[in-house]
Amino acid sequence: MDMASAMASSRSVLALARSTPSPSASASSTSGVAVAAAAPSLRAVRFSSAAAFGSGTSWTIKRPVLRGATMHRVRDVVSCSLKKLAEVELTDLTNNPSPSFPAAPGIYAVYDKAGDLQYIGLSRRVSASLQSHMRELPELCASAKFAVVDAPERAALTDAWKSWMEEHINQGGNVPPGNVSGNTTWTARKARAAKPEIKLTPGAHVKLNVPIETLIDKVVKDLKVVAFIKGTRTSPQCGFSHRVLTILNEQGVDYEVLNVLDEDHNPGLREVIKKYSQWPTIPQLYVKGEFVGGADVLDEMVQSGEIKDLFKN
């Protein structure tokens, strides 16, 4: 589940909009904070990022610096020049079969064929989220806007997301249907669509009549794309397994998953697969019967462009 899903499932967007103080209220609150007589100073640190905010823009964080005096801490003030939703270029999804999205943290907005805003999301990997939505909800994904947020922290992503949501509402728009509290269109369907993992045995109560190596070999050779990971498709248990799943989802391939941690159904798989491939780590990806590698190999293939050839035919 990406962060947008977490936001949609846990908080009311309307409440968020109402709870955000107005600029004047924020200023009033700041000016009302008491400080010691020996006024401490603030150090300003400016971050400049063309990728996130366009050429020449910047955002500044001001933090208090204590110098020989106790003071009441002023809430950190983050001033952001994130490009406005209205100013971001629209990317067509219908007539562009392979749109280019940033594999980076950011926010995005999805529009239907009528040009109505359907959903504003945030993600640690914008490309993965948008590719997923296009695959799961093609009827609602005609075009999109996105912006990279260099700071991957949840707070920064949330602030950026709030900024776009507030802008849309202040411009007279309604809360996008996908963001309305209780609407799980953009999250539940993905969960329902998740394929079950392959299990090598019916359960711990069944003894194998054939070596597990034989079962592995059959799975690898009979299926086109197979990933041996720690965890499940919807709940990977390590970062490397998550990376492999993310890449596979981005590529839009149909693939199978085996959970090496499921000792009940895949006894001994975690160690046997390492001997089978002569590869010491998990996850491991096999394509058309051939071992491809782990997360690092896939990452490099994505960067070099080889990944596209891997899944051809």
Next chain:
Amino acid sequence: MGVTREGVEATLTSKLQPTYLEVIDTSGGCGASFAVAIVSSAFEGKRLLERHRIVNTALAEEMKSIHALSISKALTPKQWNDQQPAEEQKAPAAEVQEHPATAVV
């Protein structure tokens, strides 16, 4: 005694004679996981998967104790040299500038 960054460096240096090697302990110093970037002529003519196998094989003993190994780069010297000018010209994603302290009144 667990695996150390110095130990991993020594092993890779001895077995692969790299022209560039960077080893980072990503487990906070306890030797459970490492990230490696390596440049070596041992990778000449080798495909990506084979290069990773070469590194894994070189660290076979260490791998018995390592929980995770990430190989971010496995390049030939030529590939490394070709990459340097391009990476140097790439603007940094974020730039930090200090400003004079400002008093709050």
